[in-house]
Amino acid sequence: MARRRWLMAGAAAGLGAIAARTIAAGSVTARAATRSAGPPVARIDTAHDTYFGETLADPYRWMENDRDPGWLPWLKGQNDYTRSVLDRLPDRATLLRRIEQLSGDQTLTAAVQRVGARLFYEQRPAGAETYRLCVREAGHDRILVDPSAIHIAGAGHVSLDWWGASPDGRLVAYGLSPDGSENSVAHVLDVATGRDLPETIPDTQGADPQWLADGSGFFYTQLTGRVDTPDRFLDARARFHRIGTDPAHDPILMQRGLDAAVAFDRIQTPTVSTSPGSRWALLTLTDIRPQQRLYIAPALDAAAGRAHWVEVAGFDDEIVAAALHGDELLLLSNRDHPLGRVLSVPAATPALAGATERVAETAQVIEAIAVAADGLYLTMMDGGVARLRKLPARGGVIEIALPFDGSIRGVATDPRLPGALFSYGGWLVPAEIWSVDAAGHLAPAGLSPKPTVDTGRYATTRAFATARDGTRIPYALIYRKDLRRDGSAPAFIQAYGSYGLTAYPPSFLGRMLALVDAGCVVGFAYVRGGGAYGEPWHKAGQHANKPNTWRDLIDVCETLCRDRWTSPRHLAIGGRSAGGITVGRALTERPDLFAAVIDGVGWSNPLRYVVEQNGYGEEPEWGAISDPQGYRWLKAIDSYQHVVDHTAYPAVLLTTGVTDPRVAPFHVAKMAARLQAATSSGKPILLRVDYDAGHGIGSTRGQQDREAADTYAFLLWQTR
Structure with missing residues (x-):
């Protein structure tokens, strides 16, 4: 269903210049801390599982039981040790202050919905910790829901998870949850009075x-x-x-x-x-x-x-x-047209066999459709870069010229009203809400004041690496204009590669500019399994083809080393959530290629999805453990099972939130314990734990700032 509002998955806030001496001076102190003490050693209590004649050992099965008496003490000991290392990195406090300053300077608008004369929008104002729901009417703005003013017993903070206004704009249904858990309770608000109605509804995550x-x-x-x-x-x-x-x-x-x-x-x-x-x-x-x-x-x-x-x-x-x-039903179809085409059927007699083609397949992927009174708006994807097209009521598809290569976070329309609203930004251009009218004219909507960060010293490059099977893999790099390409620059390359999603589209770097200021090349690899080139790209990194995902990342990184952007002793990779599969398997397959790895709330042990709340729903993407073929696919992507004793692994920072409903904390906990026991390199394997956060969705600005400071300090410590 084309949504009349859209959600943005958490735009980053900016981070300014930090001198290179920050990390160079910190190496001796932090390494001394690593030598003098270590994280608590995990108890080994090996379980054995036999799958279709093959037996696998699992030494840390007990971590799947969060009521095990050893779980919380071990988790706390790991986090305490991690804090003792990260907090002693010189200028980490300076990093955090700068991050807080710049993230606080940026206003982020995450969702909009236009209903008649009212414009509803979800926004985190400059300096605020959480997103609020607001309404603009007759030129005046009013806060409707402010989670920072709401208290739930036992919760550190409250998050606004979702919302939707009624077609007449009188009421808004919205969901709140504690501590980033996404375990929403639904409320209904009267817009005129700003007061909630009496009814509430539990268990409404994604309502x-x-x-x-x-x-x-x-x-x-x-x-x-x-x-x-x-x-x-x-x-x-x-x-x-x-x-x-x-x-x-x-x-x-x-x-x-x-x-x-x-x-x-x-x-x-x-x-x-x-x-x-x-x-x-x-x-x-x-x-x-x-x-x-x-x-x-x-x-x-x-x-x-x-x-x-x-x-x-x-x-x-x-x-x-x-x-x-x-009475018309518009359908975006990939059948026999994998990059997408738009079909039309009567709502009363919706037979696909008699469907009319409204928009033909092109060389670019049709990602989404949104209906307005003046036509159909099409969000396109071109190898990681967004395009916008429109099918007017009369005539053929037209291109809406965008001001720069960037990403569209969604298109908000109302079939009763002309035009559209959408968020648009680029690597060096902060996202803001843009409007397009029936004539195709673009203009900022005036919802998001621009931050003051100066991006004139940075440059961007979009290029391709050739994978081992000859496929061209797109990647993007952001770096300082005065960078010397002699292989000595640290680099941080991130990848995702699952569900057919185009992760890491061109979006304002914000906090990550800290790495660029310190001389780091920041990059994003659009590996197979994602959506850079539509469903064929997804299927080329799924099921039996899943190794393409992490091997594409490896091949991009080797290309960057050959081209002297960086070298293995200065190279770090990172991924979050399903991106944990990508970086985890790149780590276990090529530990020699990387100086550091960041695994954020990542899937590390997917063979054990059967014991977590978000597991069975992943079967279409990863495979079913009850099926021999599915087992082989799952084993191939399981980083935990691919850790080898006495291997010189790079430094690794793993992160989790204890309220995470999407990737259970045991994934990174077991991976951390296994790496700590197996590595022979002497490099740190750290587990960072946030006790009042989940998957990162719903985390406060302060929580994101602190995680960014920890991550960047760790990366630069290990790659300079």
């Missing part, structure tokens, strides 16, 4: 509220599994809440087993979506795959629980997005 046209109620998705158990995200259900009623009695519109005509698996989530100006509702069944199953029915029938859902498409039809425009 995605979708309103009826008259604003009398909204559809939402609710989780049913217990927190911190493997069934947390299984068997979710779609419900409808009518304003003023008890949410405990909200009708269940769809769940597994409810409708014999709509059978689906436990890992798939049902979501009911609506669109202003349309009398129809869409039922989508989704899992981690980009494809979806799609049904349609009248919205009022759906709200009343009497919908006869008509199937539009199955997973094999490869529909990746849908949008309603009155």
Whole structure:
């Protein structure tokens, strides 16, 4: 469903110049700390698992049980040791002060929704710790929800997780959670008074509220599994809440087993979506795959629980997005056209066999579609760089000229109104909200004041490395203009490579400018498994092809060394979440190539997904442990199982948050323990723990600042 609002996955705030002497002077002190003491040695309690005739040993299985009496003391001991090392790096405190200054100078706007004369937006103002929900009306701005003023017993902070305004702009449904846990409780706010209505709804992570046209109620998705158990995200259900009623009695519109005509698996989530100006509702069944199953029915029938859902498409039809425009249903399809084309069917008779092609496949990927009164807006992807096109009501597709190569974080439209709003920024240009009108004219929307950071001393390069199988892998570099390409510069190269997502599009570096100021080359490799070139690029780094993901990163890094941007003794790599697979396997396959590795909240032991709350939902991407082929795929990506004793591993910093609902803390904990026991290099293996944070989504500005200071100090210590 084309969203009428969009979410930005956390733009970075800036970091200014730190002299090179910071790290050079700190090496002796920190290395002395490493020699004089060590992290607590993890207890070995080996479990053995046999998969299809092959037995694997797991020496730290006990860490999967967060009630084990040794878990929290060991975790605390690891973090205490990490702090003793990082806090003694000279000028780390100076780094942090500079980060705090520059991140506090930047205003970040993360989501917008236009409803008539009201403009709703989610923003973290300069100096604020968390994002707020605001509304602009008649030229005046007003705060509607300020999580920093809300207190939940036992929580260090509260985060705004999601929100959506009713089509008339009178009400807003929104979700709050403690400590970055994303375990949302839904609230409903009256915009005129700024006060909450009495009703609240628990277990609404990713609720995605979708309103009826008259604003009398909204559809939402609710989780049913217990927190911190493997069934947390299984068997979710779609419900409808009518304003003023008890949410405990909200009708269940769809769940597994409810409708014999709509059978689906436990890992798939049902979501009911609506669109202003349309009398129809869409039922989508989704899992981690980009494809979806799609049904349609009248919205009022759906709200009343009497919908006869008509199937539009199955997973094999490869529909990746849908949008309603009155009685027309627009579909973004990859079937037989892997870079995407847009089809149109009547909502009343949505037969794909009779679909009309509205936008043909091109050499660029169609990533998303959004309907406005003046036409269909298309977000395009060109090897990591965003483009914007439009299909007007009459005529063919036109290009909307963007002012520089950058990234679009989303396009917000309303089918009743012309034009669109979107966030746009580049490596050296802070993101802000732009508007485009029906004539195609672009202009800043005036929501995000520009920070004062001067970017004139930096340069960027976009180039390609040739992978070992001949594939051209794009990468981007950001560096100081006076950089000497003699192989002596430190470099930090990040990669992701999963789910078909284009991670690390050109976005303002913010805090990472600290590394550039210190003479570091900052880079991003668009490895296979991601979405730089659409679904073919995704599939080329998935399942049996997954080794392409980390080997692409290795090949990019070797290219940078050959081209004298850096050299192995100065080279660091990093990845977060699923990027932990990429950097973890690059680490275990080529430990000689890197001086340092950053593994942030990363998947390290995916063979054990069966014991975590976000595990089973990953089966379409990684494979199922119950299947021999799936087991082979999972074993191949499991960094923990590929650590080899008596190997000279580089320095590694692993991070986790104890409330993480997406990647359980045991992943990086087990990886840290295994590396500490196996390495023969004498280089530090550090585990950093945030006790009131999760996956990073919902972390405060201060938490992000402190993690950045720790990471950059560690990197420069090990690569200079």
